[in-house]
Amino acid sequence: MSSTANPNGSRKTKPGLERRVTLADIAAQAGVSLATVSKVLNGRADVSAVTRARVEKLLHGHGYLRRTSSASSGSAQMVELVFHELESEWAIEIIRGVERVTREAGISLILTESGDRHSPGHAWIDGVLRRRPMGVILVFSDLEQQEKHKLRSRGVNFVVVDPADEPEPDVASIGSANWAGGFAAAQHLLALGHRRIGMISGPDDMLCSVARVDGYRSALERAGIGFDATLVRTGDFHVAGGRRGAAQLLDLPEPPTAIFAGSDLQALGVYEAARPRGVRIPEDLSVVGYDDLRIARWVGPPLTTIRQPLTEMAETAARMLIRMNDDPETPVNQRFDLATSLVVRESTAPPQKA
Amino acid sequence: MSSTANPNGSRKTKPGLERRVTLADIAAQAGVSLATVSKVLNGRADVSAVTRARVEKLLHGHGYLRRTSSASSGSAQMVELVFHELESEWAIEIIRGVERVTREAGISLILTESGDRHSPGHAWIDGVLRRRPMGVILVFSDLEQQEKHKLRSRGVNFVVVDPADEPEPDVASIGSANWAGGFAAAQHLLALGHRRIGMISGPDDMLCSVARVDGYRSALERAGIGFDATLVRTGDFHVAGGRRGAAQLLDLPEPPTAIFAGSDLQALGVYEAARPRGVRIPEDLSVVGYDDLRIARWVGPPLTTIRQPLTEMAETAARMLIRMNDDPETPVNQRFDLATSLVVRESTAPPQKA
Numbered sequence: 001m002s003s004t005a006n007p008n009g010s011r012k013t014k015p016g017l018e019r020r021v022t023l024a025d026i027a028a029q030a031g032v033s034l035a036t037v038s039k040v041l042n043g044r045a046d047v048s049a050v051t052r053a054r055v056e057k058l059l060h061g062h063g064y065l066r067r068t069s070s071a072s073s074g075s076a077q078m079v080e081l082v083f084h085e086l087e088s089e090w091a092i093e094i095i096r097g098v099e100r101v102t103r104e105a106g107i108s109l110i111l112t113e114s115g116d117r118h119s120p121g122h123a124w125i126d127g128v129l130r131r132r133p134m135g136v137i138l139v140f141s142d143l144e145q146q147e148k149h150k151l152r153s154r155g156v157n158f159v160v161v162d163p164a165d166e167p168e169p170d171v172a173s174i175g176s177a178n179w180a181g182g183f184a185a186a187q188h189l190l191a192l193g194h195r196r197i198g199m200i201s202g203p204d205d206m207l208c209s210v211a212r213v214d215g216y217r218s219a220l221e222r223a224g225i226g227f228d229a230t231l232v233r234t235g236d237f238h239v240a241g242g243r244r245g246a247a248q249l250l251d252l253p254e255p256p257t258a259i260f261a262g263s264d265l266q267a268l269g270v271y272e273a274a275r276p277r278g279v280r281i282p283e284d285l286s287v288v289g290y291d292d293l294r295i296a297r298w299v300g301p302p303l304t305t306i307r308q309p310l311t312e313m314a315e316t317a318a319r320m321l322i323r324m325n326d327d328p329e330t331p332v333n334q335r336f337d338l339a340t341s342l343v344v345r346e347s348t349a350p351p352q353k354a
Numbered sequence: 355m356s357s358t359a360n361p362n363g364s365r366k367t368k369p370g371l372e373r374r375v376t377l378a379d380i381a382a383q384a385g386v387s388l389a390t391v392s393k394v395l396n397g398r399a400d401v402s403a404v405t406r407a408r409v410e411k412l413l414h415g416h417g418y419l420r421r422t423s424s425a426s427s428g429s430a431q432m433v434e435l436v437f438h439e440l441e442s443e444w445a446i447e448i449i450r451g452v453e454r455v456t457r458e459a460g461i462s463l464i465l466t467e468s469g470d471r472h473s474p475g476h477a478w479i480d481g482v483l484r485r486r487p488m489g490v491i492l493v494f495s496d497l498e499q500q501e502k503h504k505l506r507s508r509g510v511n512f513v514v515v516d517p518a519d520e521p522e523p524d525v526a527s528i529g530s531a532n533w534a535g536g537f538a539a540a541q542h543l544l545a546l547g548h549r550r551i552g553m554i555s556g557p558d559d560m561l562c563s564v565a566r567v568d569g570y571r572s573a574l575e576r577a578g579i580g581f582d583a584t585l586v587r588t589g590d591f592h593v594a595g596g597r598r599g600a601a602q603l604l605d606l607p608e609p610p611t612a613i614f615a616g617s618d619l620q621a622l623g624v625y626e627a628a629r630p631r632g633v634r635i636p637e638d639l640s641v642v643g644y645d646d647l648r649i650a651r652w653v654g655p656p657l658t659t660i661r662q663p664l665t666e667m668a669e670t671a672a673r674m675l676i677r678m679n680d681d682p683e684t685p686v687n688q689r690f691d692l693a694t695s696l697v698v699r700e701s702t703a704p705p706q707k708a
Binding site: 078086087089091092095096099103106108109110111112113127131239268271294295298299300301 | 440443446460467
């Protein structure tokens with residue numbers, strides 16, 4: 001470890017007089033050099049785990065906050081956008097929204113795939129500390145308490161888009177009205193006269209999935225139709241999950257006359273399961289998606305779906321991050337839910353008389 | 355301008371003895387401080403245009419090359435991916451390929467939209483010099499000679515994916531076999547028995563479009579069918595362009611029985627133009643796309659198309675860039691063309707007997 005910096009930068013503070021902790025204080029208390037503290041702050045690898053933990057603990061204990069963001073130091077300004085997966089058409093709608101805002105603001109966009117739905121993990125955090133973006137937009141993922149502190153102590157703000165779990169109260173987030181969307185989807189099918197309505201939900205450890213199922217269930221109950229668990233299957237938000245769930249529902253002794261697919265990609269899976277079974281959409285089976293990806297209007301038949309304003313959600317998240325960076329007084333615990341709406345196309349129709 | 359650095363770092367070189375030019379030499383010859391030269395190198399804004407031009411000219415004249423890439427300085431390694439537009443589903447296939455390679459290599463991915471099809475422009479170049487990526491992947495765009503020199507003098511390598519124009523011989527690029535793809539599309543329709551085959555090309559100032567049209571024309575000529583310019587329309591690679599071109603072709607006194615759409619999105623435009631006219635696909639009209647985006651298999655009917663390995667092209671570009679960075683002896687003038695292939699689905703059939 002380098003010892004070029006003076007480790008004895010600590011000064012005694014008068015009792016009762018608040019003084020902001022300096023890195024020199026941290027170094028002195030940790031018994032390491034200032035250079036070492038700086039390495040920990042910047043996510044450099046050449047510090048032992050024990051030393052790193054000691055320094056992090058002191059930074060946390062003292063509530064150390066980097067005064068200036070990387071923005072003001074003249075280096076390139078960057079926002080980091082973190083997906084757990086880039087696999088789907090869903091991602092491009094989010095990227096487009098964030099990119100539009102960052103470009104206008106002259107900020108670069110870093111794109112990262114984390115591979116984990118709930119938390120981007122430790123390797124990622126170290127990378128962020130090295131890259132020093134002005135802020136991070138997490139899609140789905142929340143952060144562990146310790147990771148949040150690491151980011152905050154370096155002046156890196158963060159916002160969660162479409163949080164998978166209920167975000168902690170100290171985290172800014174942008175979601176959409178999932179419950180209302182699920183309710184509207186089921187309502188539309190009920191209004192057409194359907195009574196046996198299946199649902200393929202997204203992963204049931206994701207909040208947005210659960211809210212959509214609850215909306216669907218409430219609409220059924222309000223129409224006097226009991227919730228039937230055999231009509232609800234769990235997917236993965238992808239085509240394969242929709243295909244699997246629809247195959248199970250269509251092979252029931254008494255299959256549903258309509259399926260609410262939980263995502264547009266799952267709806268495409270329903271289309272794929274229906275085709276080889278000779279089930280015609282919408283004559284034999286009505287299908288409602290969720291998201292309104294651009295592809296929804298091009299599939300055959302064009303898909304009735306719940307529009308989730310993904311691009312607007314992403315734009316809002318990026319703007320919020322820039323505001324938090326420009327004005328440190330901006331509250332970090334804001335939560336926005338944008339509205340969802342029903343888009344009727346050609347995949348839904350009244351059920352045929354039995 | 356700062357004058358803290360010593361502007362007199364130039365030393366006399368013995369005639370005949372080659373010595374690498376230093377920044378101090380450049381500063382002395384330009385009559386500015388070393389700090390100013392450093393600002394120009396790093397794309398900082400606080401240097402007058404005149405000074406900047408003088409320094410750039412000297413850097414160029416001396417063939418100055420930064421010895422170490424940003425990689426070795428311990429800062430975060432980044433690759434920058436530049437699109438002229440993020441609008442389409444096309445982009446996600448490229449992003450996915452680049453991201454896969456950079457993630458494995460522990461490199462961050464910066465995403466930039468330039469808004470211009472042929473060159474990303476001067477504002478972008480200044481941004482890159484500030485961001486200091488290890489390399490740049492340009493989608494479609496080529497660079498002007500001056501921009502290339504700016505990047506090379508800072509040790510920033512670059513690769514062009516799917517070049518819009520014939521790339522200069524000193525530029526690495528990854529394309530695909532566009533001519534062969536156009537030929538295969540027309541061949542497939544000819545083999546089904548079509549004789550009146552329309553085409554909607556992409557923008558005719560883009561090389562890939564021109565090559566596809568030439569392939570189509572050659573297949574027709576080989577089959578003894580003369581090229582008929584009234585059957586060829588120019589689109590924009592998007593749905594709207596396909597819709598417009600198809601509307602014109604379908605409204606001809608003697609419309610074609612098949613259309614080669616030049617891109618999958620244009621093929622969706624053909625679907626949209628056919629629907630209100632009561633033209634059934636493939637019974638009344640066969641349609642062939644180009645790209646094989648994921649959506650091609652989900653549209654109704656599933657689209658016969660020419661598969662262009664976009665994700666593999668992107669992966670190859672990213673790997674090439676990393677190799678150029680790791681080994682400065684790697685030739686920068688490599689050009690790879692990956693193969694295209696016909697994927698037959700349900701949008702093509704023999705023409706109906708008139």
